[in-house]
Amino acid sequence: MSASAVLSVPGLEQVYDALATAIDTAGPEKSELFLVKLALLNAQALGDAALFQAHVDAALKDL
Amino acid sequence: MHQPHAEPRRSIYYAYQVHKPWLPSDHPPQTRKRVVVVGAGPIGLFTALELARLGVPCVLLESELQVSEGSRAIVFTRRSMEILQQVGVDRAITASGLPWRFGNSFYRNQRVYRMEAPHDPDDRFFPMINLQQQYLEQYLIEAVQAQPLIDLRWGNRVTRIEHNDGCARVEVDTPEGPYHLESDWLVAADGARSGLRAMMDLKLEGASYEGRFVIADIRIDLPLPTERLAFFDPVWNPGNTILMHREPHGIWRVDYQLPADETPEQALAPDSLKARIDAQLAMIGHGGTPWEMDWCSVYSARALTLPGYVHGRVLFTGDAAHMLPIFGVRGANTGWQDAQGLAWRLAFVVKGVAPPSLLHSYSSERVAAAWEIIDEAGKSTRFMTPPTRGFRLLRDAVLSLSLSQPFVGPLYHWRTSRPHEYTDSPLNSPGDDNALFTAGPGHGAPPQNVRLGPDEYLLDHLGGGFDLLVFTDRNIPDALRQVVAEARSGGVPLRVVAVGAAAPVPGADLALADGDGRVRQRYGVRAAGAAYLLRPDQHVCARWMNLDADRLRSALRTALGRGTADIAVKKGA
Numbered sequence: 001m002s003a004s005a006v007l008s009v010p011g012l013e014q015v016y017d018a019l020a021t022a023i024d025t026a027g028p029e030k031s032e033l034f035l036v037k038l039a040l041l042n043a044q045a046l047g048d049a050a051l052f053q054a055h056v057d058a059a060l061k062d063l
Numbered sequence: 064m065h066q067p068h069a070e071p072r073r074s075i076y077y078a079y080q081v082h083k084p085w086l087p088s089d090h091p092p093q094t095r096k097r098v099v100v101v102g103a104g105p106i107g108l109f110t111a112l113e114l115a116r117l118g119v120p121c122v123l124l125e126s127e128l129q130v131s132e133g134s135r136a137i138v139f140t141r142r143s144m145e146i147l148q149q150v151g152v153d154r155a156i157t158a159s160g161l162p163w164r165f166g167n168s169f170y171r172n173q174r175v176y177r178m179e180a181p182h183d184p185d186d187r188f189f190p191m192i193n194l195q196q197q198y199l200e201q202y203l204i205e206a207v208q209a210q211p212l213i214d215l216r217w218g219n220r221v222t223r224i225e226h227n228d229g230c231a232r233v234e235v236d237t238p239e240g241p242y243h244l245e246s247d248w249l250v251a252a253d254g255a256r257s258g259l260r261a262m263m264d265l266k267l268e269g270a271s272y273e274g275r276f277v278i279a280d281i282r283i284d285l286p287l288p289t290e291r292l293a294f295f296d297p298v299w300n301p302g303n304t305i306l307m308h309r310e311p312h313g314i315w316r317v318d319y320q321l322p323a324d325e326t327p328e329q330a331l332a333p334d335s336l337k338a339r340i341d342a343q344l345a346m347i348g349h350g351g352t353p354w355e356m357d358w359c360s361v362y363s364a365r366a367l368t369l370p371g372y373v374h375g376r377v378l379f380t381g382d383a384a385h386m387l388p389i390f391g392v393r394g395a396n397t398g399w400q401d402a403q404g405l406a407w408r409l410a411f412v413v414k415g416v417a418p419p420s421l422l423h424s425y426s427s428e429r430v431a432a433a434w435e436i437i438d439e440a441g442k443s444t445r446f447m448t449p450p451t452r453g454f455r456l457l458r459d460a461v462l463s464l465s466l467s468q469p470f471v472g473p474l475y476h477w478r479t480s481r482p483h484e485y486t487d488s489p490l491n492s493p494g495d496d497n498a499l500f501t502a503g504p505g506h507g508a509p510p511q512n513v514r515l516g517p518d519e520y521l522l523d524h525l526g527g528g529f530d531l532l533v534f535t536d537r538n539i540p541d542a543l544r545q546v547v548a549e550a551r552s553g554g555v556p557l558r559v560v561a562v563g564a565a566a567p568v569p570g571a572d573l574a575l576a577d578g579d580g581r582v583r584q585r586y587g588v589r590a591a592g593a594a595y596l597l598r599p600d601q602h603v604c605a606r607w608m609n610l611d612a613d614r615l616r617s618a619l620r621t622a623l624g625r626g627t628a629d630i631a632v633k634k635g636a
Contacts, residue, residue, distance in 0.1 A: 032456055032458060033459055033460055033463065035454050035457075036457060036460035037460045037463055037464050040457075040460055040461070040464060041464070041468065044468075044470050060102065
């Protein structure tokens with residue numbers, strides 16, 4: 001799993017807050033749907049099905 | 064005693080004709096037949112016609128006295144039309160059917176995806192044409208009745224079968240009781256609920272899906288073009304999918320998914336049907352438009368196939384061999400490809416032109432095609448009727464995204480039936496120049512049609528035997544003519560077509576001018592002397608940059624299932 005550009009710490013903090021706020025905005029009924037939509041959008045931007053699979057595998061660890 | 068339904072079936076647009084049953088007491092004792100075909104549906108009728116065209120007589124047994132109840136298969140693909148053209152019913156279908164090429168998917172009253180099937184100017188037929196199955200069967204029956212080699216027996220139901228290495232023997236029940244019929248070969252074209260498959264205790268492999276659909280035909284005047292309409296997660300049927308297709312004679316097909324807890328009987332209750340169809344019409348802005356029910360039924364999405372289609376002297380074809388989800392119009396359209404692949408081989412085996420082992424390649428080609436379809440149909444089915452929580456979440460996320468993100472649109476498109484390429488067929492010639500071509504249909508591919516002039520296309524001229532397309536305007540060399548003559552004397556129908564020849568070519572049966580070089584271009588031919596060999600089902604089995612006699616002889620041997628060791632193409636070998 002590698003990427004040419006990584007988030008800076010302030011950038012990571014910004015994503016952290018944005019995701020938490022958006023999950024609260026979507027509400028408990030719709031947060032799963034929201035997260036799946038977000039994953040599909042990110043996958044499309046990633047443009048790499050194998051890299052996406054690596055992200056899936058990493059996210060499935062230690063649940 | 065078999066008592067088929069003897070009253071015309073009820074329909075508001077189709078006048079059913081009840082045929083007289085074939086009774087054994089009206090006929091002399093039955094001699095052994097070459098071929099018996101069981102089932103006079105679209106696939107059995109076509110099989111009989113194709114066998115007859117190749118000179119093989121058959122008895123065609125049909126349990127009922129009339130054609131299909133309800134419209135059933137209504138969408139026929141371009142390849143199906145090319146196949147049906149071979150038995151001469153394409154013009155009747157074109158004259159009465161509704162051609163189309165666009166599909167629309169809707170979510171929350173917004174069109175989120177539009178499928179456009181390409182329509183090449185070199186194609187005679189549209190990507191799809193809609194026609195009720197009753198008419199299609201009627202046209203095939205009219206062709207059968209004009210064909211003296213086919214003995215069509217209405218009201219004849221097969222109730223028992225025995226078969227061994229050399230013979231199939233069936234007990235046939237009729238309105239006056241049973242008789243027996245022996246044949247060298249028996250074709251099982253008796254449909255999805257195949258009695259023969261059950262009698263022989265053959266098991267289908269694959270998957271059944273949870274989703275069940277109501278299928279209803281209504282007569283209604285809707286000002287909408289002939290395009291496929293699919294509605295996802297509609298307000299009146301949350302989470303489910305509704306499909307609509309226009310049919311001729313003012314009929315519309317409406318399909319919708321049953322709620323999981325509902326039985327087919329409940330779903331087909333008139334009040335339930337009326338409420339749901341009214342709700343669907345209201346959703347598309349045509350609430351209150353008067354309509355009348357013609358026919359309705361329930362089907363479930365299944366994706367199953369027999370692991371092999373040749374069982375001794377019994378050959379399975381069409382839905383009797385496999386049950387495929389109808390998303391993507393895969394029933395009859397797959398069946399005709401089966402039957403086309405079976406009929407020429409069986410005809411050649413019956414006439415002693417090819418060994419019985421040729422039939423194994425029918426099974427291997429078509430079983431592989433069925434598994435490909437099952438795999439593709441599985442993707443469509445997982446989108447239409449998500450089987451698990453995860454699949455449902457993804458489907459719902461795609462629906463939601465599609466309102467603003469066009470990149471997910473293609474996920475709506477369920478792949479429709481297409482002609483299969485027999486890339487790994489044992490009938491493909493290993494010693495040809497297939498790999499050297501950069502364009503044109505390759506090993507095992509169906510042919511590319513080419514427009515030759517007004518109402519004239521390349522495929523109009525091909526079929527009924529092997530076709531050798533030679534790209535030349537010069538005399539066919541003597542050595543090649545010798546190979547052609549050998550094949551013909553062995554009983555192999557083989558036509559030589561010179562392409563790119565404005566005048567008749569000695570040694571060729573037909574010359575096509577190809578003045579604009581269109582055929583050469585579509586077949587990837589850059590220099591004279593190239594050639595294509597097409598099987599009787601029009602699939603390519605060999606192509607050469609420069610044809611020579613030895614390689615033609617070898618390709619014909621391979622295509623007849625004689626392998627590469629056997630030298631002569633000899634009758635009865």
